[in-house]
Amino acid sequence: MRIALDAMGGDFAPGPIVAGAVEAAIDLPELTVVLVGDAEKVEAELAKAPQAPRDRLPVVHASQVIGMEDKPVEALRKKRDNSISKCWGLLAAGEVKAVVSAGNTGAMVASALFNAKMFLPGVRRPGIAAIFPSHQGPIVIIDVGANMNAKAEDLYQYGIMGSIYAEEILGVTHPRIGLLNVGTEDEKGTDLTRATRSLFAESPWASRFVGNVEGRDIYEGHVRVVICDGFVGNVLLKAGEGAVEFLFSILREELARMLPELPGGAGQKVAGSLGRLKSRFEYEEFGGGPLLGIRGACIICHGASGPRAIKNALRVAHSLADDRLNARIVEQLGAKLEPGEAPTPGAAPSEAGTAAG
Amino acid sequence: MRIALDAMGGDFAPGPIVAGAVEAAIDLPELTVVLVGDAEKVEAELAKAPQAPRDRLPVVHASQVIGMEDKPVEALRKKRDNSISKCWGLLAAGEVKAVVSAGNTGAMVASALFNAKMFLPGVRRPGIAAIFPSHQGPIVIIDVGANMNAKAEDLYQYGIMGSIYAEEILGVTHPRIGLLNVGTEDEKGTDLTRATRSLFAESPWASRFVGNVEGRDIYEGHVRVVICDGFVGNVLLKAGEGAVEFLFSILREELARMLPELPGGAGQKVAGSLGRLKSRFEYEEFGGGPLLGIRGACIICHGASGPRAIKNALRVAHSLADDRLNARIVEQLGAKLEPGEAPTPGAAPSEAGTAAG
Structure with missing residues (x-):
């Protein structure tokens, strides 16, 4: 499997990013990490790792970098040859199955939004999922920062996507979904939370939805999927x-x-x-959060990611970028794949059909 | 000083509530705790404490209780003789200087909102402040649950009220104010956060305002006042x-x-x-969060409060219910007290004038 890694993204890039790619390539023989960034700098980092399997660590040059402090939309417009857009371009072209970046989160998400082809059919807005620990094992919180102006329909979709993620990736059977709120009573919270409750109550997912949960319930693990808008989640x-x-x-x-x-x-x-x-509590363990609702897979890493976090993010991206997760999301959101379209770039439509069935 | 305590409010009321009042009355000889609730039940609890200074623990009967699960506005309308409304009534009448409750937070806040006379002049919406620990000492987070639909003007006022609280009660010199957001860059976040930033930038408080802070900054303590809407804070x-x-x-x-x-x-x-x-991390230490922006003082306690939490809440209410905090809030929010009005019920206008000066 080929995964594009934004070699320039992160507080300390490209050093720890390239080092993580090298570790991942050594650990996973079936993995090819396409290093996207300033070729000279990336090659210099690769030269420090003589053990690196260079045939599975190709470099794709990008002359520009979107900094952590850059305004995402403006930066994407002005810096056309940036490493983030180039990673998405590789995914859109089917040259890789996933993208991983520890760079500017806003730019990562905006770059996907600009390219609506990247959305899975039926998805309104992708959401970032994060894994939190709980007494019952890992739980999914979604969205933790992709969508600052979520509508009830977005939160509803986050519930479904998070639930499928919990099943497929965390192995949770029938994960229950809770809506993060200030109290458990139905009428608590905001217009957004009340509208989201109603949507779930009238949906095929009503039996999975337990209603409101409070902040302190997160760590209890009675629900394995907690939905909230991107501001609160972040x-x-x-x-x-x-x-x-x-x-x-x-x-x-x-x-x-x-x-x-x-x-x-x-x-x-x-x-x-x-x-x-x-x-057990460190983000490095999980590598980063998947952006759910897009074709292929995308892991958004912590800006301070070191080699271990990057390696784990590549490992997670590798396990995410199969067709089944996305096919189930598409199926549950009620959309049908267009003829000839696969849920993951590069996958044959027939495989996608099988996975979805 | 006389403080009204909602004897029926809390998950285990009235037992631990009355016990906390007895402890506070023993510890603070200048304190009179007016126990508001079902007189028979309250007297039964008092009878279990023969050491109680009964002359400073008067009981005011309220025949009804607003439960933790009751819908606040509906309950306040239907149960006219409830203990929460009666507590506020005592404060409005100047018979006590503060109210304390571990009951239904929504009903506590709504009861104050219903009675606009309870607002300090110039205050748009009261906000609940909570104390969090940090590397630099305690910090104030406001609002943690009074206002689910905050406007920029509300957050601006929370910044000012929280800052005065940090100075007067926590003893912090020139506390800096931060706006809770998803990133430190100016344009980050929502329409609400951007509007709040602009308000501060053009205000006399600009020098105290450091701009956006992220969730992880809270515990660093570089800012001692963190403002957010009541949903996020809760x-x-x-x-x-x-x-x-x-x-x-x-x-x-x-x-x-x-x-x-x-x-x-x-x-x-x-x-x-x-x-x-x-x-050091337990809410019992602080007793509860003050509702800032109202005449007198109000402490909203955790529903699970035990005697220690109640005792500490009464202690905090006692130290809060001086004229200086409220006089400074009124002064800074640009409103003038009407002639004959004191910032705290029962205080002489002349004292208030001095305190504000």
């Missing part, structure tokens, strides 16, 4: 990240104060255990 | 609570697995330390 995702950082830094301080008092070896054991625990 | 507050619960439960599991391996006594020390740490 704030929640980043606040969760900040809370984990904060808690563990305080734990470390407390531990450092206590260590000298603990009998020999105990302090190290506790510290080691804390470190392993923290890694 | 989700954030409850998700933070859930995250802390989740993390500590996992830590406890991990610890339990490790304990037998640790040399004698070390496990207990670590467990004890963990317990102390967790208490």
Whole structure:
């Protein structure tokens, strides 16, 4: 499988991005990572990794970079030869099955929006899904930042897409869907939440929909798909990240104060255990969030992604970019694929038909 | 000082509510807690506490209770003799200086909204402030649930009220104000966030306003006042609570697995330390969130409040219900008190004038 990686996207690109690609290519022999970016810089990073399987790490030159601080729409218009647009171009042309970027999220999403051909049939607006931990195992929160002005119909579609994702990728049986709200009672919240409730109640998905859930319910895991607009989801995702950082830094301080008092070896054991625990909460574990509702697959990574996060994102993109997930999304959103169209670029229509059936 | 306490509000009322009032009355000799609720039930709880200073724990009968699941506006209309409305009635009449409730938040806020006399002059909509921990000390997040349809002007006022609260109550010098958003760049977010930014930029508070902050910035503490609409703030507050619960439960599991391996006594020390740490994150410590922008003071407590939370809420209400906080809010929101009006019911206008000066 071929995946396009935005080699210039991320706070520290291209160094850790290319390093992650090399690790992924070594780990997954069936994977080819197309490195999109400034060819000279990318080649320089590749040269630092003599073990890299170069035949599966081709470079596609893009002369421009959209920075993390750039205004997405403006940057996409002005910098025509940027690495993000080029990645999407490769996907649209069927040359790759997925795209991965740790760059400007707004530009990644806007670039897909500009190219409506990239949407799966029936999808109104793609949404970014994030995986959160819970007492019952991983849960999906969607949308965490693709859509700042979500309508009820968007949230409804996020519920369906998130649910199919939870089934197909996380292996959850009959995942229940909850609407993030300020209380569990029906009338709570905003016009958006009330309209979304009504949509679900009258839909074929009514039995999967449990109604409103509150912030504190997320970690209980009674629902495995939590839907919200991209503003709330993004704030929640980043606040969760900040809370984990904060808690563990305080734990470390407390531990450092206590260590000298603990009998020999105990302090190290506790510290080691804390470190392993923290890694369970880190985004690097999941690599990034999939943008659901587009042809093929797209993983949007954290700006601070290191090699491990990029490697894991490529691994996730690899497992996502099969036809089944998208075929089921298309089927459930009620649209039919046009003749000759496949849910994933490069897949034969007949395969798509089988997968959808 | 006299404070009205909704004895019937809360998941386990009236037991822990009355117990908290008794503790507060014992701790603070200058405090009188007016217990509002079913007189028979409240008296029965008081009878369990022979040490209670009964002369400072008068009971005001209210025959009806608004339940946690009741629809606020409907319940306020149908149950005229409910304990929440009666508490506000005492405040409006100047018979108490503050109200405290762990009951239905929507009903608490709606009851204040119904009675526009309760608003401080110049205030558009009151907002609930919550205290979050950060690396720099406590920070204020406002609004966490009073206003589901905030306008830019509301968020602007929340910034000012939160800032004055941080100065007067948390003792922060020149607290900086940040707008919760999905990115730090100016144009990020929604129409609401962009309009709020513009309002601040053109206001006398421009120098205090740092612009957008992200979810992960909250715990850094670089800004001590974070403003957001009540939907986002409420989700954030409850998700933070859930995250802390989740993390500590996992830590406890991990610890339990490790304990037998640790040399004698070390496990207990670590467990004890963990317990102390967790208490720093618990809402019980702060008692509840103040509803800012109303005459007098109002603390809205967590529904699950126990005696300690109620006691702390009464303590906070006591320290809030001076004239200075409200006088400064009125002054900064550009409104003038009408002649003969005091920012806090029961305070002499001359005192208020002095405090504001």
